Amino acid sequence: MSAPPGSVRLSDVARAAGVSIATASRSLRGLAGVSDTVAERVRDLAQDMGYVTNTYARTLAGGRTTIVGLIVHQIDDPYFAELAAGVVRAAEEQELIVQIGHSGRDPERELKQIRTLVAQRARAVIVAGSGYTDARREAAARELLARYEYVGGRAAVVGRHFLGVDAVLPDNSGAAALTARHLVELGHRDLVVVSGPVDLTTVQDRQREALAVLTAAGARARVVETDFTGHDAGSATVTALRANPEATAVLALSDAMAISVLTCLRRAEIEVPTQVSVAGIDDVEVAEIVSPSLTTAAFPLADLGREAMALTTRPRAHRPRRKMIPAELIVRESTAAPNHRQIRAR
Amino acid sequence: MSAPPGSVRLSDVARAAGVSIATASRSLRGLAGVSDTVAERVRDLAQDMGYVTNTYARTLAGGRTTIVGLIVHQIDDPYFAELAAGVVRAAEEQELIVQIGHSGRDPERELKQIRTLVAQRARAVIVAGSGYTDARREAAARELLARYEYVGGRAAVVGRHFLGVDAVLPDNSGAAALTARHLVELGHRDLVVVSGPVDLTTVQDRQREALAVLTAAGARARVVETDFTGHDAGSATVTALRANPEATAVLALSDAMAISVLTCLRRAEIEVPTQVSVAGIDDVEVAEIVSPSLTTAAFPLADLGREAMALTTRPRAHRPRRKMIPAELIVRESTAAPNHRQIRAR
């Protein structure tokens, strides 16, 4: 694709102003070494002529990009959509453009995305979503980001610890503890924990803490492992409940899974919260909308994105900054004290 | 920001392969004029060395971008999130990168976004979301896109007619007719139509058709105008229902608004569908999840995005292509025959 016909270049503006392109460049970028009169003339002219900087030339010549890369696991997962919205809004306040890539929870893809962003000279890259428990995989990403920051790039992560860059850290353990404790306090002593793939640190953190709290309270917890997206979390949970009719509560380690559970329970005609209580973690927007509305541990998702963006605009600190974000328990309709009305096995 | 140290350039690969950078370039791009053996050697080497093309250099030198711009009204609106997911997936199949901008339903911002994308030499730009009824505003965008396509860019729109480029057109009128007819057939004759800002063509199309169907059936329809996001659609509707207790159904012109209505009705303890039926349009994913689940006219949202992406990869046709996407009525729990149980005025 060629340049638009009649598209004006810096040299055109310079000629019109009767100066060299160096002076024109300096004028437009507001650098020193140009008299105010000249600078202003150039700027006015550029405006009039409809001059738009060629980003590629500028970047190639050593200028900075205005691109912020955002890598998420899955863009249509509400968790990430809300987080992304936060990033986009914050970026736009600074005239930055967000480029979204999604990894589909595949570490290789994620690496490739980061590599591309770095090659594109993105001004900053934000990696959102759980890390992987496999240390080798994380090491590759870690090195990539380190090299990137070494040459002046800025990186931040949301929700992963081990990448050696500034991090916004939702307190996953705390969130799990909150919901677990809530269920225990309601009186539940036999429950199903709906978990995701354990090679994700988020899942690991939440699961570990949930189980710790539950067992400490003398409760019995069965773990159901499904995919994190919640696609089949619901049906698996219903099966588990049928197999263990004494269970009175379901603790899902993400709202996505919790909502899937709610949907399937409704289909199976198991009443919430009368027969079983259900709780989630995250507080995606739909959590409030579903019915019964979902009790959950809330993270301010858009703020997570906004915070990450904010971190990347500040200069790199000597040691990576870590901004811990606490969860807040939101009790809604989906949880209640157990009344031991038996779930009938099918 | 400088290039990463040890970042490999094309010349490095060329030297390693013992060929000129011209040959290396041709090899990597799969162009003719290179023997298969040499081409393969270069490609293998590039892979091993972790070579990543410098997009800026490539583009500046006349190559094509791999960037597809997507402009949406609001990224965290599920409608656009699902649509965006379709675009992203389709783009990734072709190794293209999606850059998302959001206009917040502001025509000026939208223009600016398009302009930026064009200046960035995006390979394609997709503008999603309703058009504006103000013809002057549309004219500016139209001219911009025309110029862009003239120089080889590809543009497509989703859901707007008048931009002179390929279009994916959800049948808004048809969708409105479907839900309106459904409510009429259930026996409703007095209803509230929840509408958005009428300077959006989508709103206009849906509203016009809905009212046409309703009045043709001899039904009475009151229009409640709110913002399209559904933020205050619910409360406004509850007010309207209280003012008109005879109304037995609510037709919301978007699911976002319908869901807001459901939430507020629940809070107001008005039962759905026993006291009022509620129907929406779009079929966002939550529509199935809310309770009662929402009757709606479904558009395959991800497919809309996918289709738009597909249009931009095909060469420009002599006349703009228009791909009409029909809606499909999905009857769920939120609608039923009216039973005239009175809503108590407060």
Added chain:
DNA sequence: TCACACTGCGTAAGCGCTTACGTTAACCGC
């Protein structure tokens, strides 16, 4: 056998900017 077409590759001229460095002229204090 020679002219002619390919094929396979290298050479080099940009693409539109940024910026280090060089140049000129005005200005300073003594």
Added chain:
DNA sequence: GCGGTTAACGTAAGCGCTTACGCAGTGTGA
């Protein structure tokens, strides 16, 4: 009035790639 600054520009060397063009070497038909 002179060396030394400093302000205000211009010159030109890239940034890393694409691609038009040139030039061998090999094959083809008459």
